[in-house]
Amino acid sequence: MVQKSKKPPVPRIDAPVQPKRRGRPRAYEPGVALGKALDLFRKDGFAATSLDGLSAATGMNRPSLYGAFGDKRELFIKSYRRYRDDARVAMGDIFRNELPIRKRLERIYAVALDIYLSGESGPRGCFTVMTAASEAVHDPDIRAMVLEGFAELDKAFATCFRLAQEKGELPVSADATVLAQLASATIHTIAIRARAQVPRKELEAIVNGAIDVMCGAAK
Amino acid sequence: MVQKSKKPPVPRIDAPVQPKRRGRPRAYEPGVALGKALDLFRKDGFAATSLDGLSAATGMNRPSLYGAFGDKRELFIKSYRRYRDDARVAMGDIFRNELPIRKRLERIYAVALDIYLSGESGPRGCFTVMTAASEAVHDPDIRAMVLEGFAELDKAFATCFRLAQEKGELPVSADATVLAQLASATIHTIAIRARAQVPRKELEAIVNGAIDVMCGAAK
DNA sequence: GCTTTTTTGTACCATTTCGCAAAGAATTCC
DNA sequence: GGAATTCTTTGCGAAATGGTACAAAAAAGC
Secondary structure, eight states, X not given: OOOOSSOOOXXXXXXXXXXXXXXXXXXXXXXXXXXXXXXXXXXHTTTTOOHHHHHHHHTOOHHHHHHHHOSHHHHHHHHHHHHHHHHHHHHHHHHHOOSOHHHHHHHHHHHHHHHHHOOTTSOOOOHHHHHHHTHHHHOHHHHHHHHHHHHHHHHHHHHHHHHHHHTTSSOTTSOHHHHHHHHHHHHHHHHHHHHTTOOHHXXXXXXXXXXXXXXXXXX | OOOOSSOOOOOOSSOSSOOOOSSSOOSSOHHHHHHHHHHHHHHHTTTTOOHHHXXXXXXXXXXXXXXXXXXXXXXXXXXXXXXXXXXXXXXXXXXXXXXXXXXXXXXXXXXXXXXXXXXXXXXXXXXXXXXXXXXXXXXXXXXXXXXXXXXXXXXXXHHHHXXXXXXXXXXXXXXXXXXXXXXXXXXXXXXXXXXXXXXXXXXXXXXHHHHHHHXXXXX
């Protein structure tokens, strides 16, 4: 038999578009739905978010939600993981960038403020900080993720400062670890204050003051 | 008529013990009950705390709770006010103390860590920070209280640093406002991390690093 | 002793919550 | 076209939630 006109068994490893699934096609896009769920969790927190709300936000009815992501807790965890991935993407290149330390910090905090102040109904803050304050306390798995988030940020800042030292932008006498913790503390304080609707101007003032201190007060 | 042996109408302004109320006496002490409610709110947050739980914790049944403190939201607000009052008492004299700046900061953070790490079932963190992350977003009254809390702390630290400058412990070139915001940021970062069960040793390391920087890195 | 006042205790209600079972719809495979 | 598969839809149900009505109880006033 010669090749029939039927779609041949071209295996096409890592099918990018339609994996040709077997049954009824999904009425939603998992990625989009997860994003909507994340939005809601960020707005109201885990406890105050209902499955009805999630259902409405994602456009999926309850059983579909359950089938796609598991129960509420699993959906929360997947949402949080998504948040972290997004944040890594948004921050990653800035941290890796070769700008002078001061410029680099400015851009990092600018992006952070964009993330924290976004939101249709009130600023959404930092999801890691929010989760640390609530679910992380009683749920070990979530706690582990949050701690990892803190460590990741500390580490990123630390390598940032160490690089600056190597480039001679900072005195070698400075302790990069300490500076990194201060930088993280500044992230945390603006995240919390943003959530309480402190205006961006004030948050930027805090950031600028902190940068001055970290880069050696002298202007 | 001479004085009868009956308890005379000694008005006893500001009756300290028994105001001789009219009806059935309360079976609880309002102050104690409010403390128990606060404990529960700090542990689980507003949304995850049920009236049943509050009822059990305070020993008051639901209608009594309602009669004494109002609905859940009002009880939460009263609990938070109580927390702030307690914190002010615990911190007040240290802030007002005349110790050298470094010692003073050390003691402030030690007391803060005591507050944040206390709790039978997991560290309870800073209630202001927790509330900022959750209820403050959608409730203007609560938000106002939280913002006031932030401002109060910033201001206390600022006067602290200004005093140190006057005493010549810090260079006059330093910006007391900026230092105060850093000090607050350090409070916030240890509050959040404490809630995620970062061990006290690590938190103390963060504090010590921050103090070094604030007091002018040189040991 | 009787009334008045204040609090307690029981019971209840309407609503919301999370989760699931079961039947129907849309697609692929043969 | 029919079986198999996967998802959607409707609807249910058991539990928990915030809040309240109402009668009984415990004190003071007269």
